[in-house]
Amino acid sequence: MNIHEYQAKELLAKFGVGIPAGIPALTVEEAVAAAKRLPGPLYVVKAQIHAGGRGKGKFKELGPDAKGGVRLAKSIDEVEAFAKEMLGNTLVTIQTGEAGKQVNRLYVTDGVDIAKEYYLSMVVDRATGRVALIVSTEGGMDIEEVAHSTPEKITTIVIDPAEGFMPHHGRAVAFALKLKGDLNKQAQVISKQLYEAFVALDCAMLEINPLVETADGNLLVLDTKMSFDSNALYRHPDVVALRDETEEDPAEIEASKYDLAYIKLDGDIGCMVNGAGLAMATMDIIKLNGMFPANFLDVGGGATTEKVTAAFKIILSDPAVKGILVNIFGGIMKCDVIAEGIIAAAKEVNLSVPLVVRLEGTNVELGKELMAKSGLPIVSADNLGDAAAKIVAEVKKAA
Ligand code: ADP
Ligand code: MG
Numbered sequence: 001m002n003i004h005e006y007q008a009k010e011l012l013a014k015f016g017v018g019i020p021a022g023i024p025a026l027t028v029e030e031a032v033a034a035a036k037r038l039p040g041p042l043y044v045v046k047a048q049i050h051a052g053g054r055g056k057g058k059f060k061e062l063g064p065d066a067k068g069g070v071r072l073a074k075s076i077d078e079v080e081a082f083a084k085e086m087l088g089n090t091l092v093t094i095q096t097g098e099a100g101k102q103v104n105r106l107y108v109t110d111g112v113d114i115a116k117e118y119y120l121s122m123v124v125d126r127a128t129g130r131v132a133l134i135v136s137t138e139g140g141m142d143i144e145e146v147a148h149s150t151p152e153k154i155t156t157i158v159i160d161p162a163e164g165f166m167p168h169h170g171r172a173v174a175f176a177l178k179l180k181g182d183l184n185k186q187a188q189v190i191s192k193q194l195y196e197a198f199v200a201l202d203c204a205m206l207e208i209n210p211l212v213e214t215a216d217g218n219l220l221v222l223d224t225k226m227s228f229d230s231n232a233l234y235r236h237p238d239v240v241a242l243r244d245e246t247e248e249d250p251a252e253i254e255a256s257k258y259d260l261a262y263i264k265l266d267g268d269i270g271c272m273v274n275g276a277g278l279a280m281a282t283m284d285i286i287k288l289n290g291m292f293p294a295n296f297l298d299v300g301g302g303a304t305t306e307k308v309t310a311a312f313k314i315i316l317s318d319p320a321v322k323g324i325l326v327n328i329f330g331g332i333m334k335c336d337v338i339a340e341g342i343i344a345a346a347k348e349v350n351l352s353v354p355l356v357v358r359l360e361g362t363n364v365e366l367g368k369e370l371m372a373k374s375g376l377p378i379v380s381a382d383n384l385g386d387a388a389a390k391i392v393a394e395v396k397k398a399a
Contacts, residue, residue, distance in 0.1 A: 001228045003242045004048040006107040008206075008226035011239075015197040017190060018220045022109030024048065031083035034108040035076045042111025043073040045082040049101040050247040052207075052225055053093035055141050060090040060100055069093070069103065072111055079108060094144070104246060112220060117210035118177050119143050120191065122198045124205075124229070125158070131198065133157040133169065133191065135176045139210040165195040179213075186219040201239065202232035251314050258310040260299055267292025268322040269391055270315035270353075272308070274299050274329060282327045285388040291395065294321045301332050305341035312345040316352070323354040323395035325387055328361075335359045335367030343374045354394035355379065358387035 003011075006024045013019055023034035035043050047054050047069030054069035062085060069091045071082040083106055092100035119139035125132040136154045138146040146153055155176035159169055170188030179187050190211070198206050207225040214220055233240050245253055255262030261276070269286050273279040276298050283293040295315060299307050315321055328338050342357060358381040359367045371378045379394060381387035 001230055001233060001239075001243060002050045002247065003226055003228075003239070004050065004105065004107075004244065004247075005046065005224050006048060006105075007242045008224040009221065011201060011226070012194070012197055012221060012224060015193045015200075017193045017197070018218060019224075020110040020112050020220055020222065022107050025083065025106045025108055026104070028080060028083045028087060031106050031108050032076060032080050035073070035079040038108065038110050040076075041074065042113075043076075043079050044109045044111050045071045045073055045079055045086065046107040046109060047086050047091050047103040048105035048107050049091060049096070049103060050244070051091075051093050051095040051101055052209075052223075053095050053141075054091060057091045057093035057096070057100075059085070060092060062089065083108075101247070112212060112222060113215040114210075114212045114222075115215050115217075116213045117222075118212070119146075119154075119209045120173070120194065120211045121205070121207040121209070122195065122203070124203075128158055131159045131161060131195070133159055133173065133195070135173055135191075137177055139212075143209055159195065161199065164199075165192050169195075182217060183213060183219060190219050190221075201226075202229045202235060203227065204229045251317055254310070254317075255297070255314050258307055260297060260307065260311055260314070262298075262311075262314055263296040264318065265293050265295050266320075267294045268320060268395060270294045270297075270318065270321040270324040272297050272299060272311050272315060272324065272326045272328070274301065274333075278327060278329060281384060282325065282388075285384050286325065286392070289388040289392040291392050294318055299328075304333075305337075305344050308338070308341035309345035309348055312349050312351075316349055321353060322398065323356070323391050324351075325391040326355065326357040326359075327384065327387055328357075328359055330359060330361030330363065330367065334363045335361050336363045336370055339367035339370040342378070343371065343376060346374075346376050346378065351376070354391065354398055356381050356387055356391040356394060358383065 009019045025031040025034050057068040073079045086103045090100040090102050117140035119136040121134045123132050134156050138153050157172045170191050173191040174184040174187035205227045208221050210222050212220050212222050269291050271282050271293050273282050279298045286293050299311050330338055356379045368380050379390050381390050
């Protein structure tokens with residue numbers, strides 16, 4: 001789960017991390033009122049969307065010459081003008097995809113006199129089972145380019161969670177950022193505070209870009225991206241309360257209502273599978289046959305008619321889907337019951353694309369018979385390889 005920048009900053013402030021003053025706003029009036037409560041004379045109006053690259057982003061409605069989603073305002077009037085430009089419009093950044101994201105919230109924050117921009121992030125590194133703390137002297141809006149062309153300018157420090165953040169980790173951060181004197185000490189303190197927040201909040205990722213050195217010699221967090229380990233959210237009701245459903249894929253929200261694990265992908269073939277392992281194998285075998293899955297969808301152990309129908313609707317709500325492959329193992333659920341669910345669902349949703357079904361398990365023969373007699377154009381498959389080959393062939397035939 002992701003949260004907005006202003007929410008992440010409010011969480012980090014509780015750990016003592018230095019952040020510029022700022023106030024969220026949902027309307028132009030609120031943005032103006034927020035600016036009036038800040039010291040000025042510089043303000044920054046920041047679009048709050050769950051995607052980075054806002055500064056270099058473009059608003060669809062404002063043409064190619066307009067500025068992006070992070071604007072430096074020199075007066076309250078400018079804050080008002082920028083808020084008007086941003087609210088309700090669609091910001092396209094390298095992270096949003098072409099569709100962009102509508103800006104419904106702003107964050108009005110204190111303008112900071114920046115001496116230098118640094119980069120600092122933390123992720124749970126599955127390969128080492130540890131927290132990777134990544135820092136660079138080259139922070140700011142071009143970090144992707146730095147990682148690509150000058151990877152030597154990025155330093156990774158690995159922290160064993162059992163050991164925790166030790167003073168030498170802090171010194172390593174300060175050294176990598178080439179900081180001296182008081183700034184060196186501040187880097188040690190802030191990296192420890194950020195690590196403590198990362199662990200206490202069960203973050204999956206925390207990115208500070210930029211972490212800035214101000215003209216008057218302080219280290220401040222200017223931008224934050226924070227995401228959480230969804231398996232640990234039950235421990236953080238306060239974090240769950242920050243969820244902004246307008247930022248999430250509507251199909252994924254719908255899926256979560258039926259307890260379906262659904263993730264949209266870029267391909268053409270919708271998949272409905274029970275069990276995450278089988279879902280992964282199904283996606284692999286579709287790729288092996290030369291096409292790409294349109295989604296990951298695990299209907300779980302108890303694939304009821306209701307769940308199967310909901311799953312069909314969700315898959316078909318994606319206009320990219322050109323065919324559906326159902327791959328279900330009837331272990332807890334019997335295959336005939338699953339077949340009935342598929343038939344009922346296919347009738348209800350007026351299936352408009354080819355459907356290949358591979359069933360295996362208890363009462364499989366009965367299940368296949370039901371599908372064959374249903375009068376629906378369901379193609380039955382015998383195994384994983386057969387199923388993938390058939391759906392790819394059906395989709396190509398229909399094209
Ligand atoms: P994004 O990463 O989505 O583009 P940032 O919050 O990092 O958005 O803002 C982009 C750039 O805008 C920063 O690298 C920084 O140079 C500038 N900026 C952001 N916030 C402030 C601020 N409070 N004061 C001055 N400059 C800022
Ligand atoms: Mg940034």
